[in-house]
Structures are given as C-alpha cells and as structure tokens.
Amino acid sequence: MFRSRLRVHTCKIVLITSMVWFAMDVAVIMYYSDCSTGSGWGCGRIESGMATSPREGRADHHKGRAIRNHQSEHEDLDLSGWHFDYPVGQLKRWEPRPTVPDHPGLPGEMGKPVRTPPGQEVLMKEKFKLNQFNLLASDSISLNRSLPDVRLEGCKSKNYPPLMPTTSIVIVFHNEAWSTLLRTVWSIIQRSPRPLLQEILLVDDASERECIDYLGLELEQYVKTLPVSVKVLRTVERSGLIRARLLGAKEVTGQVITFLDAHVECTEGWLEPLLARIAEDRTRVVCPIIDVISDETFEYVTASDMTWGGFNWKLNFRWYRVPQREMERRGGDRTQPLKTPTMAGGLFAIDKEYFEKIGRYDEGMDIWGGENLEMSFRIWQCGGTLEISPCSHVGHVFRDKSPYSFPGGVVNVVMKNSARVAEVWMDEWRDFFFEMNPELEGSYHSSFGRWWSNSSSLVGALGCLEVYGIDALVPAQTEALV
Numbered sequence: 001m002f003r004s005r006l007r008v009h010t011c012k013i014v015l016i017t018s019m020v021w022f023a024m025d026v027a028v029i030m031y032y033s034d035c036s037t038g039s040g041w042g043c044g045r046i047e048s049g050m051a052t053s054p055r056e057g058r059a060d061h062h063k064g065r066a067i068r069n070h071q072s073e074h075e076d077l078d079l080s081g082w083h084f085d086y087p088v089g090q091l092k093r094w095e096p097r098p099t100v101p102d103h104p105g106l107p108g109e110m111g112k113p114v115r116t117p118p119g120q121e122v123l124m125k126e127k128f129k130l131n132q133f134n135l136l137a138s139d140s141i142s143l144n145r146s147l148p149d150v151r152l153e154g155c156k157s158k159n160y161p162p163l164m165p166t167t168s169i170v171i172v173f174h175n176e177a178w179s180t181l182l183r184t185v186w187s188i189i190q191r192s193p194r195p196l197l198q199e200i201l202l203v204d205d206a207s208e209r210e211c212i213d214y215l216g217l218e219l220e221q222y223v224k225t226l227p228v229s230v231k232v233l234r235t236v237e238r239s240g241l242i243r244a245r246l247l248g249a250k251e252v253t254g255q256v257i258t259f260l261d262a263h264v265e266c267t268e269g270w271l272e273p274l275l276a277r278i279a280e281d282r283t284r285v286v287c288p289i290i291d292v293i294s295d296e297t298f299e300y301v302t303a304s305d306m307t308w309g310g311f312n313w314k315l316n317f318r319w320y321r322v323p324q325r326e327m328e329r330r331g332g333d334r335t336q337p338l339k340t341p342t343m344a345g346g347l348f349a350i351d352k353e354y355f356e357k358i359g360r361y362d363e364g365m366d367i368w369g370g371e372n373l374e375m376s377f378r379i380w381q382c383g384g385t386l387e388i389s390p391c392s393h394v395g396h397v398f399r400d401k402s403p404y405s406f407p408g409g410v411v412n413v414v415m416k417n418s419a420r421v422a423e424v425w426m427d428e429w430r431d432f433f434f435e436m437n438p439e440l441e442g443s444y445h446s447s448f449g450r451w452w453s454n455s456s457s458l459v460g461a462l463g464c465l466e467v468y469g470i471d472a473l474v475p476a477q478t479e480a481l482v
C-alpha cells in the first residue's frame with residue numbers, strides 16, 4: 001500500500017518536472033522566433049502598443065529589427081563616411097539600372113521629335129484636343145523609348161550611399177491618355193533601382209469612363225503584368241489633386257513618397273539623387289529638375305539648372321534665376337542641391353513620416369492651384385528644407401491650355417486656395433496678397449475661420465507657425481522678387 005502510494009508520488013514528480021521543462025522550452029523557442037510573421041511571442045505586445053501610440057510602437061519594432069538586420073545583412077558593407085537618418089537595417093542595397101537600349105529608326109527614340117506623317121494633319125489636330133498634346137505623336141512612340149543621358153558630367157560620377165530608403169510613387173491622373181500614363185510608369189520601372197522601388201500607386205481621380213473606358217478594367221489588368229507592384233486606386237467622385245494624392249499617400253508602404261505627374265518620363269539616374277538626400281536627413285524634400293517634353297513633338301528638351309521656384313504677390317508660382325549667393329553657398333558646384341524657396345509642385349520626394357508630421361496637405365483646397373506654394377511654405381516653416389537636385393531629371397509634358405474642367409470655375413478655385421495660403425502661412429505678409437487681390441479680403445477671411453477650426457492638417461500647420469514663423473522663408477524670397 002505504502003509502496004504503491006510512493007510510486008504514484010514519484011510518477012507525479014517526474015511528470016510535473018518534465019512539464020516544467022517543456023513549458024520552458026516553448027517559452028525559449030517563442031522568444032527567439034521572428035515577429036515578421038506576426039505570430040512570435042512579444043509581437044502581440046508591440047501590436048497592442050501600436051494601438052495606443054502608433055508611431056512609437058512602430059519605431060521600436062523597426063529598431064529591434066534594424067539591429068538584427070544590420071548585423072546579418074549589411075555587415076560586409078563599409079559604411080564609414082555615410083550618415084543615415086534611418087536605422088541602417090531599414091535601408092536597402094541597390095544597384096543602378098542598366099541604360100534603356102536605343103532602337104534607332106523607331107519614332108521618338110533618344111527623345112527625338114516626332115513629325116506628323118503627311119496627310120495626317122487633320123487627324124493630329126482632332127486628337128490634340130483630347131488632352132491638349134499631340135496624342136498621335138505620343139501613341140506612335142514606344143512606351144519604353146530611350147532618352148539621352150542629360151545629366152552634368154559631375155552627376156554621372158557621383159557616389160551615392162550604398163544603402164537607401166525605399167520609395168512608393170504616387171501618380172494622380174484624370175482622363176489621362178494611355179500612352180503618356182504608361183510611358184510614365186515604364187520610365188519609372190526601367191530607370192529606378194529595383195530594390196528601392198516599393199510600388200507605384202496610380203490614383204484615378206474620377207476619369208469620365210463614358211468616353212475613356214481603357215482607364216478601367218483594361219488598366220487594372222495591364223498593371224498586373226508589370227514586373228513591379230502597381231496598384232490602381234480610384235476616388236469616388238472628382239476630388240482634385242490634393243485629396244487624390246492624400247488617398248494615394250495613405251496606401252504607401254515605402255519609406256519615402258515620390259509624387260509624380262501622369263505624363264512624365266524619368267531619365268537615367270533620376271531617383272538616386274532624391275533618395276540620397278533624404279537618406280541623410282528625413283526633413284529634406286527634394287524635387288528633380290523638370291525638363292520639357294514638347295506637347296507638339298514629344299521631343300525631350302533639357303531645362304536650365306540655374307532657375308529656382310519663387311512667387312509673385314498674386315501667389316502665382318514663378319521661376320526665377322538662382323541668385324549669386326546660392327551659387328556661392330554651393331561653392332560654385334552645379335551638381336550640389338539648390339535650396340529653393342518654392343516648388344512647382346508636380347514632382348517631389350518626401351519622407352512619409354515627415355509628410356505626416358507636418359500635417360500633409362491642406363485638405364480644404366480644391367482641384368488644383370496654390371497647393372505647391374502651400375506645401376513649400378509648410379516645409380520651410382516646419383523645420384524642413386526644400387531642394388532641387390540638379391542631378392535628377394524628369395521630363396514633363398507642358399501644355400499651353402489645361403485640358404481639365406474645374407467644378408466651380410478655375411479662377412474661383414485657384415484664388416480661394418491662394419487666400420488660404422496667405423492666411424495660414426504668411427503672417428503680416430498676407431496684406432501684400434490682399435492688396436493685390438482686394439476682392440478676396442473679407443469674404444474669404446470670414447469663412448476661413450471655419451476652415452481653420454475644422455481642418456486637422458491646419459492644426460499641424462499652426463504648430464509649425466508658432467515654432468518657426470515666416471522668417472525662415474521671406475528673406476530668400478523677397479530678394480528673388482527684386
């Protein structure tokens with residue numbers, strides 16, 4: 001009796017001991033398992049941390065991984081001399097893309113002009129009206145056409161960091177032509193280092209499908225065949241450039257957002273100079289040089305690297321000659337980035353977290369116009385830097401006339417947007433704007449109070465104003481205007 005009780009007792013002890021050991025093994029295995037699947041032990045805690053404080057939770061999560069990745073992935077790289085504003089483990093190795101091959105004899109190769117074939121002038125004029133550019137010429141050019149390497153010699157031999165952040169490209173379009181939209185996409189795919197190109201997001205701002213059905217299902221099926229992730233997003237109703245860009249920005253999974261227009265062509269080495277500046281300092285916002293693609297012939301024409309962005313007191317964006325003092329600041333090196341007061345707005349790269357930190361765009365702005373100055377002022381007054389990189393070239397089809405309709409009338413929309421810019425960002429300098437546009441004084445001011453209190457992006461903006469004031473911008477600007 002006593003013996004059997006002892007045996008049962010021994011069995012219990014053996015059983016409990018092995019269970020304890022088993023439990024410890026499980027705990028050890030789970031502790032060292034990776035969180036990337038989301039199932040590892042400790043991952044749940046990070047997730048719940050994110051719910052209360054998303055940015056901090058995510059940063060910690062990345063930091064932990066960064067150290068591990070750094071040890072495993074990048075230890076063979078010599079990173080001395082490079083400064084990174086990201087955890088090294090979050091950055092990607094990259095290699096330049098090979099040059100897109102030239103196909104002599106095909107129309108528009110190497111950026112050459114396309115002439116209308118004899119007898120097709122009437123057709124050409126008819127098609128021109130659809131997009132306000134020579135659609136016949138564009139349709140005859142390969143989606144993969146070759147372009148000249150337009151960079152300065154000093155740019156071609158420049159050393160860029162061996163590690164860079166990834167970027168998602170956001171492109172808003174409205175009734176865009178198939179050939180210009182897809183040539184934009186192909187030029188990105190062909191000329192961006194693949195590891196740095198996270199995805200391309202095409203935002204269809206309510207294109208009118210009764211006349212343009214190819215932008216529907218056909219586009220969605222086409223992009224599935226591309227070698228890079230390309231997604232098509234759609235606004236429910238016409239929302240304008242700003243709200244459509246915000247819709248795209250929300251879906252971005254890369255570290256940097258690069259906004260591009262829907263009828264551009266990226267040239268060789270266009271992306272590296274933009275990402276290199278941001279890799280070193282996430283508060284830098286960088287624009288390429290915007291070259292000209294002729295609306296008549298689709299010829300690629302290089303723009304000057306000696307102009308920067310300014311504005312007049314009607315708050316129209318204008319190009320001005322780069323002043324001598326900025327040339328001197330750059331030590332006379334034309335490959336160095338230019339600190340520009342404002343940007344044209346269509347094409348720029350910005351760190352995603354910085355974009356969110358400064359309050360993104362002013363969501364109360366309609367359709368188009370003024371948002372480029374708003375973003376420029378926002379960047380300068382929120383402690384950032386706005387630059388043009390002379391080593392990055394992207395061609396843009398400039399048009400004489402806008403092909404877009406403006407619900408509410410073009411003048412009303414742009415003026416209303418500009419009045420918002422003046423009221424939010426210009427302190428007492430706003431008076432210059434309202435002196436130039438007396439009809440806007442009062443009427444917009446009174447309704448402005450309402451916008452102001454309703455817009456969350458303006459709350460961020462006001463924080464920036466308090467901290468930095470307009471002085472960061474005005475000295476450079478007033479001189480550019482003289």
Ligand SMILES: [Mn+2]
Pocket residue numbers: 261262263346396397
């Ligand atoms: Mn455009």
